[in-house]
Amino acid sequence: MNVVWGWILAVLAVAVGYASYGWPGVVLAITVIVFWMLLQFSRVMRVLRQAGQAPVGHVDNAVMLHSKLHPGMKLLEILPMTRSLGQKLADDPETFAWTDAGGDRVVLELVGGRLRSAALERAADCPSPGN
Numbered sequence: 231m232n233v234v235w236g237w238i239l240a241v242l243a244v245a246v247g248y249a250s251y252g253w254p255g256v257v258l259a260i261t262v263i264v265f266w267m268l269l270q271f272s273r274v275m276r277v278l279r280q281a282g283q284a285p286v287g288h289v290d291n292a293v294m295l296h297s298k299l300h301p302g303m304k305l306l307e308i309l310p311m312t313r314s315l316g317q318k319l320a321d322d323p324e325t326f327a328w329t330d331a332g333g334d335r336v337v338l339e340l341v342g343g344r345l346r347s348a349a350l351e352r353a354a355d356c357p358s359p360g361n
C-alpha cells in the first residue's frame with residue numbers, strides 16, 4: 231500500500247469516528263491506527279530478527295531466489311525469501327549479494343528500498359580465483 235493512501239485512510243477514519251461518535255470515535259480511530267502501526271513494527275522486527283540469525287549473504291538456492299524476484303519489490307518482501315541479510319557490495323545504488331552452497335550468486339540493486347534489478351551469477355560463469 232502506498233504511504234499516501236495509508237495517511238488518507240487514517241485521516242478518514244478519524245473524521246468518520248468524529249462524525250459518528252464524537253470524541254470517543256476519534257479516540258477509537260486513533261487507537262486502531264496505533265494498533266495497526268504496532269502490527270507493522272512487529273512484522274518488521276520479526277523479519278529482521280529471523281534474517282539476523284542466519285549467516286550474512288547466504289541463501290539456500292540462488293536460482294530459486296532469482297526466479298521469485300521482480301522489480302519494485304520492497305526489501306521487507308525480499309528478506310523473508312532469503313532468510314538472511316545480504317552481503318553489502320556498494321552504497322550508491324545499494325547493492326547486496328547472496329550466495330548459495332554451489333557458488334551461484336544473486337546480486338540485487340535497491341533504490342529507495344525497492345528492487346531495481348537482480349542479476350544471477352552462475353558459479354560456472356565466474357572465473358576461479360586461481361586463474
